[in-house]
């Protein structure tokens with residue numbers, strides 16, 4: 050056993066540059082894989098945060114088509130519905146269109162909306178001040194910290210979906226009840242949006258993108274959703290009501306092609322490093338055929354020789370994986386910080402780390418398979434002849 | 438065992454051919470050979486005559502097409518791959534032209550290597566390896582890597598590795614082929630000592646007449662046939678003495 054370890058480990062150190070470069074390649078691959086997986090996770094994070102007792106009603110055709118405001122009362126009248134709140138995506142630009150300055154903004158029925166979202170924890174005095182201020186805004190802690198917004202500050206937004214210049218005054222800052230609560234959002238009063246639209250572009254007033262619906266009984270979600278949609282059958286704006294989770298997944302799915310591409314690329318990276326590593330191991334094993342033939346002549350079984358190659362390959366894979374996984378955390382958080390609020394709850398999950406380890410292991414084993422087979426089967430006489 | 442008159446190695450009707458481009462190239466045909474215990478046999482012959490092929494089959498790293506190779510009563514041509522590997526580990530010491538040491542192992546680790554296949558405790562393995570290295574006069578080079586040793590020294594490490602398991606048979610394929618005269622003489626002297634002092638049975642393939650003369654007997658292989666050629670050997674011995 051000691052001879053085995055000495056041979057396997059020292060063999061690995063024989064070509065320091067080659068081994069070093071292979072390890073470097075593995076580090077980059079495992080790191081990239083981890084980052085890409087974490088980005089996909091962050092993209093779907095909204096769905097994980099969704100509560101089961103909230104439904105989302107939108108236009109059945111597409112999110113981009115609105116519904117009349119009077120649906121609010123009709124939905125509230127549906128049996129099993131506790132409350133309804135408008136939640137309109139506002140869009141707009143703060144300062145410039147860079148990622149660093151992007152954050153989501155919603156126009157909501159504040160009282161009802163925040164009652165449905167206990168995960169947004171508010172100071173009562175601040176919240177009351179917000180309710181009193183028509184142009185008031187509630188922002189998340191992460192957003193406040195990122196831009197240095199304080200209570201009383203004015204946030205100017207250049208409208209795009211809703212044209213014109215808009216100004217909001219920060220009246221309350223919410224904290225997350227859970228570590229994965231998104232605190233990078235901004236909310237303001239739907240009434241302010243709607244009344245302003247009545248003056249500026251009357252045709253666009255009294256229209257709503259999304260209703261959030263709180264229900265009494267989680268078990269009846271499907272039934273209530275159907276009842277809501279039934280109300281608007283054969284009207285100009287038919288609705289589609291689903292659980293918040295389904296809605297979030299659907300929203301993320303709009304970009305599914307990109308997400309699939311990102312996932313695909315993450316595995317392509319692994320496939321590439323596998324090819325590189327397999328080539329390294331094949332080269333290494335070919336160079337040492339005479340040594341393997343000598344070992345066999347001395348009476349060492351083929352399995353010993355196969356294990357030597359596997360051991361060397363695994364050692365390289367384990368070192369590369371350890372460094373790669375170790376780097377995923379600092380690099381990942383640095384990257385997420387650079388991306389601002391695009392990934393509000395970026396995190397590197399244990400599953401991602403596990404997947405990185407599995408990939409490295411698979412690479413280590415797969416890269417060794419062919420060289421192992423060839424070396425273990427080397428014909429002693431031919432292998433020895435190699436020298437001359 | 439086979440002490441009373443029977444030879445340690447009995448080669449009977451050994452035949453071997455290689456296939457090259459769909460054609461069968463006969464190398465050895467119906468070879469018969471006896472090697473007694475304690476013998477030191479030199480095998481000579483022109484290049485390509487099949488010396489290495491014959492040696493490889495006696496050492497159990499190649500298999501004949503037909504015929505028997507009995508070593509100490511065991512027909513090794515009939516053993517399975519794994520049985521043969523175990524047999525080699527226990528009974529054969531190999532000495533190669535290019536030493537074939539593991540470049541990443543030190544001298545003493547190289548010598549110790551074949552003992553990894555035994556159940557000896559670690560300490561005992563190291564002690565035996567050191568004894569073998571002392572026997573070949575390399576006690577002061579134990580922790581040197583092969584790359585830090587001369588060709589002659591490397592071959593002495595290889596000889597120490599070949600004898601550390603106390604094998605029945607030592608096989609050497611041109612052990613001095615890669616060495617200068619002085620180093621070759623040292624190696625041959627060492628082999629002679631192993632033969633006379635430790636009673637090791639040695640089969641050595643060589644191109645070198647002077648090397649062959651150190652052996653007890655010389656055999657010639659030519660065109661697939663083995664001739665005892667004792668007269669030839671005798672003559673050459675006399676010639677070299679009168680020179």
Ligand SMILES: Nc1ncnc2c1ncn2[C@@H]1O[C@H](COP(=O)(O)OP(=O)(O)OP(=O)(O)O)[C@@H](O)[C@H]1O
Pocket residue numbers: 431455456457464482483484485486487488489490491
């Ligand atoms: N694997 C092989 N495939 C085809 N032919 C082979 C193979 N091995 C050996 N031969 C042929 O068998 C013959 C004998 O080879 P061998 O190596 O035994 O010769 P040798 O007497 O040891 O020669 P040398 O003195 O040059 O080492 C040669 O003609 C060689 O070309």
Ligand SMILES: [Mg+2]
Pocket residue numbers: 488489490610642
């Ligand atoms: Mg030869």
